[in-house]
Amino acid sequence: MEIIKNINVPTGHILIVQGDKGSLECLSIGDYGRQANVKAKFLGLNKDIEGVPNGKCMPLKEKWVVTISTQYGCNSACKFCDVPKVGRGINATYKDMKEQIEVALSLHPEVKGTKRLNIHYARMGEPSWNPDVLRVSYDLHKITKPYIGNSMIHPVFTTMCPNKNRKLFSILQEWTNDIKNDAFRGDAGLQFSINSTSDEQRNDMFSGNALSLREISDIVKTCQPQKEENML
Structure with a gap:
């Protein structure tokens, strides 16, 4: 995969790469750690988070974050996001993802x-619109092994x-049961982009x-994982 642009930022790299159907964006970055960006009373992290200033990241050998695109553009029309301006949501291929x-990991041999x-x-x-996300997830250990060996993923x-995705429930169920609980033995995350506890505000933000929050709550109750979620 060709790297079209590699933008260095305080946390690492923002990459524009050439996919099968056009340009995609992905990240290869470090992390500031839980103390800097997580508030969770059950973990004893009670400090209020008021922005995370640029600082020194944890070494990549401690924690490495790779964020990838699953589509070219997006149809969700979220008002706080610029991705819809790129174009409609055409699924990235298995090879793309x-x-x-691989490109993100290859930056630090x-x-x-x-x-x-x-x-x-x-x-x-x-x-959730791209079923190949699940296929890639089953193969993550095989994909990453040449770069980081048997490291935890x-x-x-x-x-x-x-709300128009009729396969959303089945995809999330496979994610929580087959991928998270089985393939990764509990070490996987599921993150809902809520953005507000007001359905009125959410309806506006997500166009x-x-x-609705009630509908998401019903999904969560039904897809309840058997093991406790690890922090992201």
Whole structure:
């Protein structure tokens, strides 16, 4: 996969790459750690988070984050996002997603392993429309092994819960049961882009294309994982 542009940022790299159907964006970055960007009382992290200033990231051998695009453009029309301006949501191919991961990892050949590789389906596109996201996820250990050996992988599925996707429930059920609980033995994440606890605000922000909070709650109850979620 050809790298069209490699933009260096304080956390790492923003990449524009050439996919099978056009340009895609992916990230290869470090992380500031839980103390800087997570508030969770059950973990003893009680500090209020008021923005995360640029600072020194954890070493990639401690935590590495790769974020990939699952579509060229997006149909969700979220008002806070520029991706719809790129064009309609055409699914990235299995090869597109596999090679985004490979390109992101190839930037640091000096890193032979990491304690935690987070792979986020959270750049361009809504992943629940692309069934190849699940296919790639089953193969993540095979895809990443040439770069980081048998390092721990933590994939994260991020969705705004499109209300027109009739396969959303079955996709999330497969993610929580077959991928998270089985293939990754509990070490995978599911992130809902809620953005507000007001359905009125959400309806405006998502241009009427997202499920209501009650509908999302019903899905969560039904897809309840058997093991406790790890933090993203």
